[in-house]
Amino acid sequence: MASQLEIDSVIKSYDDRTQILTDIYLKCETGDIIGMLGRNGSGKTTLMKILFGTLYAERKFIRIDGKVYDCPYKTNDVLCYLPQHEFLPKHLKIEKVVQLYLGQTSVESFFYDQTLNQLRKSKVGSLSGGELRYFEIKLLLSTDSKFVLLDEPFNGCSPVLIGSIMALIVEAPKTKGIILTDHDYRNVFDVANRYCLIFDGGIRWIKDKHELVRWGYVPATKS
Template identity: 50%
Template sequence: MQNKFEADSIRKAFGDKQVLTDIYIKCRSGDIIGLLGRNGSGKSTLLKILYGTLYTDYKHISVNDDIINHPFKKRGIVSFLHQDNFLPKSLTVRSVIQLFEHKTDDPEFINDEILKKVYDTKIRNLSGGESRYLEIKLILSIDSQFTFLDEPFNGISPVHIELVKDMIRKHAFKKGIILTDHDYRNVLDVANIFMILFDGGLKILKSKEELIYWGYLPDNSLISQ
């Protein structure tokens, strides 16, 4: 079954500043939507609204045509990777995996070349990149129809980034994914749909070159793409 997440008429203001204006977005199983935009354009704000944890002036959200204005309250709808680290620092990697997976022998984790080296290490002793890698893997492994990833590549080494992109592609076979990151090159590499937040509106891009048209990138930035 192909699932559909649809949001319409999203508006959000902070004081006198209108951040989002009549946003419409649709995500289906198999979609990897790359959400781009300058700092302060409202990318994280939009993801929190879609997840249902941030109050907004108006929104209409549906999943498979059923109205669900707070998706986070319904199990199996959306999993969300926030920008901030969330793993308990006093627990070991093994214990954290057990909390999420309810088992410690999942081959996807115990055979992972990165994690098996630190399986009995406490979270506080991991590098920032190792911790973020584990968070991404855990969130993607949650049995949900959709996953939102806010800054997944932040703090991760180039080698780990390629593994993360492979993970995203793998999980997109069975779920829809919306991600945003300041490292636009990785977003362009892994996404199959591109959108940009500009002046409070959300534009669907027909080509990467439109990022230049909308002023997100300088004229020569895509030469090496």
Template identity: 40%
Template sequence: MSRLHIDSVTKSFGSKKILQDIYLSCETGKITGLLGRNGEGKSTLLQIIFGTVKGDTQFIRFDHSILNTLFDRKNRITYLPQQSFLPKNTKVKSLISLFCDKKNAEELFSLVLIQPFLNETAKNLSHGEKRLIEILLVIYSNSDFSLLDEPFYGLSPKFIEEVKFLIQQQSKRKGFIISDLQYHYVLSISNDIYLLSDTHLKLIKDDKELQFLKYLPSS
């Protein structure tokens, strides 16, 4: 089991503070949900963990190794951004070997879900199809942890259920941190839930606490 430890993260843009004294922990074998309203800083936090944004202060550790650069995160953390990242003219089957080791690539090639798209390029796919391919590449990527930012946005209900199942299957070997405004999907598969609100992150015990904090409506 490996652990990803995030501590003392702060971030401001100009005079506006986005994140303050953030602590977050995730282990391989677990799915961690990150909730929060739009604009609270969830994407910024994921980008800091991945290494493409620098916090004003931050301490990020993988097991006993402190992660300072993108190179430190190689094969340890992969990231699904909200923006599409597929090259327009590369076939899907060629992208698999870039993200996956041999074992994971074989698993991904065998998925019925991806087989209709293997010989397609991104320019010939719909938005939902591109998003599906991006999610699958990151889920099966050669890393110990995957960060998923809005993975369910733009997917059909059928794809969402299949993706949820695959995330749960892959969580047996890696850890996930998932953020999505469609909170019910995140809640349904997460082992731990954190709520980001007013620059602070709080570990949530149950749905009642989310209701008390006015993130969920009272039942």
């Protein structure tokens, strides 16, 4: 039976005046890869932080498998989050990070990966931006968390690494639900199996690229 994540009735304002999210409802089930689109400042990152539990909202209601959570990040194996910024200690070797996150028994299988095997003794701070992003994403997808939030996972990556990251996401176990954002809608449509657009503080579900034109997200000539 699929696990289910729901966030409902979200209201978030800044400066007590500007309401960025208005009565948002979003549901993600294990097996879903939801691509979330929206212009800069539309509230994509804000919604992810509220869902993770690290950002206050005037109103929110979060349920995972029917259980209500205020701060999901405080509960093991429920939800993990890839922020846009680096989040791993730069002084640690990546092999040590894997051990801390996944346990010693998972280290060898984690490095059955041509991209990472040659870097396993390297420190986090010595990795290039693209290498670090790939490592962070594989690490979070390898945890026991049922749901994973990926905020701009392709940012700063070469086309080759973007392809490798997409493969990681698509090959993630069907026991996970994934919500991701990206500024390039083409990346989102290449990897996700459901799509939504944050527009005027609400969520609009998108069936195809033509609907992005209808909502004014992309020009008609580039649809």
